[in-house]
Amino acid sequence: MIPVTSFAGKTVAVFGLGGSGLASCHALKAGGAEVVACDDSIDRMVEAAQANFITADLRTVSWANFAALILTPGVPLTHPAPHWTVLMAQAAGVEVIGDIELFCRERALHAPDAPFVAITGTNGKSTTTALVAHLMREAGFDTQMGGNIGTAILSLQPPAMDRVHVIELSSYQIDLTPSLNPSVGMLLNVTPDHIDRHGTLEHYAAVKDRLVAQVQAGGTALISVDDDWCRNAADRIEAAGKPVIRVSVQAPPADGIVVDHDTIYRIEGGERTAIADIAGIGSLRGVHNAQNAAFAAAAVRALGVGNDVLQKGLRSFPGLAHRMEQVGHLGATLFVNDSKGTNADATAKALASFNDIFWIAGGKPKEGGIASLAEFFPRIRKAYLIGEAAADFAATLEGKVLYEISATLDNAVPAAARDAEAAGLIDAVVLLSPACASFDQFRNFEIRGTRFRDLVLALDGMKPA
Numbered sequence: 001m002i003p004v005t006s007f008a009g010k011t012v013a014v015f016g017l018g019g020s021g022l023a024s025c026h027a028l029k030a031g032g033a034e035v036v037a038c039d040d041s042i043d044r045m046v047e048a049a050q051a052n053f054i055t056a057d058l059r060t061v062s063w064a065n066f067a068a069l070i071l072t073p074g075v076p077l078t079h080p081a082p083h084w085t086v087l088m089a090q091a092a093g094v095e096v097i098g099d100i101e102l103f104c105r106e107r108a109l110h111a112p113d114a115p116f117v118a119i120t121g122t123n124g125k126s127t128t129t130a131l132v133a134h135l136m137r138e139a140g141f142d143t144q145m146g147g148n149i150g151t152a153i154l155s156l157q158p159p160a161m162d163r164v165h166v167i168e169l170s171s172y173q174i175d176l177t178p179s180l181n182p183s184v185g186m187l188l189n190v191t192p193d194h195i196d197r198h199g200t201l202e203h204y205a206a207v208k209d210r211l212v213a214q215v216q217a218g219g220t221a222l223i224s225v226d227d228d229w230c231r232n233a234a235d236r237i238e239a240a241g242k243p244v245i246r247v248s249v250q251a252p253p254a255d256g257i258v259v260d261h262d263t264i265y266r267i268e269g270g271e272r273t274a275i276a277d278i279a280g281i282g283s284l285r286g287v288h289n290a291q292n293a294a295f296a297a298a299a300v301r302a303l304g305v306g307n308d309v310l311q312k313g314l315r316s317f318p319g320l321a322h323r324m325e326q327v328g329h330l331g332a333t334l335f336v337n338d339s340k341g342t343n344a345d346a347t348a349k350a351l352a353s354f355n356d357i358f359w360i361a362g363g364k365p366k367e368g369g370i371a372s373l374a375e376f377f378p379r380i381r382k383a384y385l386i387g388e389a390a391a392d393f394a395a396t397l398e399g400k401v402l403y404e405i406s407a408t409l410d411n412a413v414p415a416a417a418r419d420a421e422a423a424g425l426i427d428a429v430v431l432l433s434p435a436c437a438s439f440d441q442f443r444n445f446e447i448r449g450t451r452f453r454d455l456v457l458a459l460d461g462m463k464p465a
Helices: 019-030 042-050 084-092 099-110 125-138 171-175 201-213 228-239 287-302 307-315 344-351 371-379 390-397 409-423 445-457
Strands: 011-015 034-038 066-071 095-097 116-120 142-147 163-168 184-187 220-224 244-248 256-260 263-268 271-277 325-330 333-337 357-362 380-386 403-407 429-432
Touching: 011 019, 011 084, 019 034, 019 042, 019 066, 019 099, 034 042, 066 084, 084 095, 099 163, 099 171, 116 125, 116 201, 125 142, 125 163, 125 287, 125 307, 171 201, 184 201, 184 287, 201 220, 201 228, 220 228, 220 287, 228 244, 244 287, 256 287, 263 287, 271 287, 271 307, 287 307, 287 344, 325 409, 325 445, 333 409, 333 445, 344 357, 344 371, 357 390, 357 409, 371 380, 380 390, 380 409, 390 403, 403 409, 409 429, 409 445, 429 445
Parallel strands: 011 034, 011 066, 066 095, 116 163, 116 184, 142 163, 184 220, 220 244, 244 256, 333 429, 357 380, 357 429, 380 403
Antiparallel strands: 256 263, 263 271, 325 333
């Protein structure tokens, strides 16, 4: 745990008592603050009370003595409308921040130069975070990984000069972190997402930009130049006087990091120097993973990791659960769990990585559907459509891709396995990459991916990966 000493002797309101919210309560109390905890869920209020925290309906108490409101990232800060706690905090002149901000303040107080790697982007941030953490551990560093992936940040060990924090950040978390200043910051990509929570794509992109725009003095800002939003951010941040390293898997920048034919290069002064080779690494298959590997390689090199250790670490990376996770083989057919492909852009990366695909897709639909995936339709042998999106996806695929409406994963997996085997192909792939949220049939994408994995491993003759 990281005791939050910056609010010692003060009273702090915490709203949202899930994993990160309850961790914030414990960290604040350990640092000497008094916590008043609140949640819309009675069960979570009871859990907090059982942990000996003061609980109260924040609508009924005075805000005069609150030094801050710690808001869980899942609660709206600005759009579609500020949560009632935000409005009450604003009316009382109380700052609204999140748990990442508490971490940043503790780091500033106790170890301002401690290594802190922060990663954001619409897609790829979880894989990149896991890869950076893996590489740093392989290099022998005490590595703490968390944030939007895995462990709540305040449940990690405190910042220290001999300890690296590798933290994934969503736009929601960045929005609640005004003093975010990592030593290494990464902006992987920006595509339309979470517009309901940010109002416009421009606001969403501006929130993402802050992570790299505020990299501390002497730090490293890594920004993709493969989409217009990021390219413009790189130019704007550099024009403001901040050093920027551009990263590309499409066209070599004049200076920066590029991936060309599975080799990662550093370009300086027009000269290319090979950093690492990712050919044949199954966990880093596809152009999107080449980008993840390029960012990770640049980040760990900035932290002093040599190329030999980098190469060894890339080859030993097991991949991330639910993101292009190779589950097993049934004959010549590979089964891949990409449940984290929750929008069309993420699914595009998966579809681009294979041919002869038996595609399981659908769930709670995202805006735009799958029309943008038309260029990948020739790779799809057949689609198996599930969830609320099934009918709309069928309409998009009609006359272009053979499909059946399976309705559920339990129906889709054996049907896809049957058809892949009957096709007699040498490199068939049964791919779960839904291009949808999971919330119509599953509580989250992890549970959806776990169900897929269980169904696949239960098939007769399956050889686990």
